[in-house]
Amino acid sequence: MMSDNTSTTGSCDAYNPRDYPAVAVTVDIVVFTIVNAELKVLLIQRGEPPFLGRWALPGGFIHPNEDLDTAARRELAEETGIHQAPGHLEQFGSYGSPERDPRMRVVTIGYWAIVPDLASPAAGTDAIHAELVAVSEIEGGRVRLAFDHETILADALDTARSRLESTTLAAAFCGPEFTISDLRRVYEAVWNTKLDAGNFQRKVTRSNGFIKPVNQRTSSGDRGGRPASLWTSGDAERLTPPLNMPNE
Amino acid sequence: MMSDNTSTTGSCDAYNPRDYPAVAVTVDIVVFTIVNAELKVLLIQRGEPPFLGRWALPGGFIHPNEDLDTAARRELAEETGIHQAPGHLEQFGSYGSPERDPRMRVVTIGYWAIVPDLASPAAGTDAIHAELVAVSEIEGGRVRLAFDHETILADALDTARSRLESTTLAAAFCGPEFTISDLRRVYEAVWNTKLDAGNFQRKVTRSNGFIKPVNQRTSSGDRGGRPASLWTSGDAERLTPPLNMPNE
DNA sequence: CCAAAAGTGTTTCCTTTACACCCATGC
DNA sequence: GCATGGGTGTAAAGGAAACACTTTTGG
Numbered sequence: 001m002m003s004d005n006t007s008t009t010g011s012c013d014a015y016n017p018r019d020y021p022a023v024a025v026t027v028d029i030v031v032f033t034i035v036n037a038e039l040k041v042l043l044i045q046r047g048e049p050p051f052l053g054r055w056a057l058p059g060g061f062i063h064p065n066e067d068l069d070t071a072a073r074r075e076l077a078e079e080t081g082i083h084q085a086p087g088h089l090e091q092f093g094s095y096g097s098p099e100r101d102p103r104m105r106v107v108t109i110g111y112w113a114i115v116p117d118l119a120s121p122a123a124g125t126d127a128i129h130a131e132l133v134a135v136s137e138i139e140g141g142r143v144r145l146a147f148d149h150e151t152i153l154a155d156a157l158d159t160a161r162s163r164l165e166s167t168t169l170a171a172a173f174c175g176p177e178f179t180i181s182d183l184r185r186v187y188e189a190v191w192n193t194k195l196d197a198g199n200f201q202r203k204v205t206r207s208n209g210f211i212k213p214v215n216q217r218t219s220s221g222d223r224g225g226r227p228a229s230l231w232t233s234g235d236a237e238r239l240t241p242p243l244n245m246p247n248e
Numbered sequence: 249m250m251s252d253n254t255s256t257t258g259s260c261d262a263y264n265p266r267d268y269p270a271v272a273v274t275v276d277i278v279v280f281t282i283v284n285a286e287l288k289v290l291l292i293q294r295g296e297p298p299f300l301g302r303w304a305l306p307g308g309f310i311h312p313n314e315d316l317d318t319a320a321r322r323e324l325a326e327e328t329g330i331h332q333a334p335g336h337l338e339q340f341g342s343y344g345s346p347e348r349d350p351r352m353r354v355v356t357i358g359y360w361a362i363v364p365d366l367a368s369p370a371a372g373t374d375a376i377h378a379e380l381v382a383v384s385e386i387e388g389g390r391v392r393l394a395f396d397h398e399t400i401l402a403d404a405l406d407t408a409r410s411r412l413e414s415t416t417l418a419a420a421f422c423g424p425e426f427t428i429s430d431l432r433r434v435y436e437a438v439w440n441t442k443l444d445a446g447n448f449q450r451k452v453t454r455s456n457g458f459i460k461p462v463n464q465r466t467s468s469g470d471r472g473g474r475p476a477s478l479w480t481s482g483d484a485e486r487l488t489p490p491l492n493m494p495n496e
Numbered sequence: 497c498c499a500a501a502a503g504t505g506t507t508t509c510c511t512t513t514a515c516a517c518c519c520a521t522g523c
Numbered sequence: 524g525c526a527t528g529g530g531t532g533t534a535a536a537g538g539a540a541a542c543a544c545t546t547t548t549g550g
Binding site (some may be wrong): 024 | 314
């Protein structure tokens with residue numbers, strides 16, 4: 001058994017690997033994107049037990065000489081076939097219940113990513129069956145996930161939703177140029193609400209460093225309407241004042 | 249080497265422990281408390297290399313059959329001698345750079361805790377040299393920490409500071425009964441600012457479920473002054489509207 | 497009396513919200 | 524013309540910030 005003062009970081013004795021169980025460390029990645037004004041998450045259908053056939057988050061083991069962010073970036077590319085750099089990639093929590101994987105002790109670090117509207121068909125469906133699933137299907141309980149991935153996804157959603165309030169990350173869901181309505185539809189999809197278009201317009205244009213004008217206009221959509229101005233991401237990362245999610 | 253589809257959670261082959269390096273998983277705990285209106289963090293002085301004599305965060309390995317929260321709670325008790333339950337204990341990030349511990353690969357899960365004003369002398373100084381160090385000493389660079397613990401502490405501070413804005417956690421720094429000025433001094437210590445006493449009073453008493461009256465008064469302090477009413481924590485966890493940190 | 501801390505009132509400013517209304521396009 | 528979406532104006536309501544003022548204690 002270990003004594004009270006055995007630790008790598010506090011006062012400690014030498015570490016002997018045989019004293020400790022094999023712990024595997026993985027990263028699991030919650031990739032969000034928006035398709036047709038609906039928030040989707042990228043999932044992989046499992047090919048063997050446990051949870052054969054169930055949907056699961058992409059992820060995998062960390063390699064010997066990479067840090068956690070690098071592992072997340074690598075797994076995102078390898079497991080999903082998305083080779084474009086994500087618009088955002090960030091840690092949000094760790095999961096280490098002894099029962100979370102029946103095969104062995106696995107501690108996983110949860111990451112969430114934003115990938116701008118990838119052309120509808122889920123990216124590299126080479127060998128792996130990856131698909132974009134509507135978040136509402138999972139929150140509504142109509143699609144079930146493997147392991148504790150429903151908990152992990154719920155935490156990622158909480159994080160993403162609150163990060164949109166105080167950061168400029170919403171723009172990462174859009175392409176390099178976008179209209180203010182595009183941006184508003186990002187908020188509406190992630191928060192699952194409707195926002196007042198006029199107030200949103202003012203709020204976003206007055207916010208310092210959120211978006212910059214490109215001095216171009218879109219052509220009108222199929223059903224008419226005034227052409228919108230195009231904008232691009234500004235330099236700010238924080239949104240001051242914040243854009244608050246409606247209360248209920 | 250591992251193949252692209254090796255994973256515990258995506259589509260995967262069987263896991264073979266020999267394919268992976270020994271990874272140790274630890275929890276490191278940032279314990280905050282307030283002494284004399286100053287924010288302090290509990291540190292342990294290291295007894296052997298590396299970083300002999302330097303201050304470090306308490307922490308240690310996770311055990312085979314406990315989850316991460318349990319490990320954090322256990323290490324808090326074992327390493328610091330604090331046997332009272334913390335007022336709050338929460339994860340805030342993970343750290344896994346391959347170079348972060350020169351002896352071996354260690355991934356650590358960062359936790360931050362609030363312990364209400366423990367009688368000034370640092371708790372159980374049985375075998376271990378644990379002390380409360382002013383956060384300002386570390387942020388000012390006058391006290392240096394071992395490993396990447398300065399980064400970890402900085403992240404814990406960011407988390408704690410922003411959590412006070414939108415949650416009722418500030419009350420966890422106080423004892424079971426406290427005055428509104430006590431509570432204000434928590435905000436002032438954590439945010440390192442001065443707040444208007446009158447506005448704070450109103451804000452906190454009008455906020456729903458933050459604090460409840462106890463219908464008692466303190467005796468005046470040594471230097472006179474009107475006796476304050478006593479309050480206790482309410483049922484709410486979230487603060488609506490939030491109490492925003494002054495801009496600069 | 498004065499100093500000190502608790503607590504209330506008041507005024508000013510700014511943000512948010514709701515919604516009316518004008519603008520520029522396709523059909 | 525009409526429908527549709529882009530964008531501005533405006534007025535009411537509410538919170539935040541600054542600060543004057545009252546209350547209750549010790550000395």
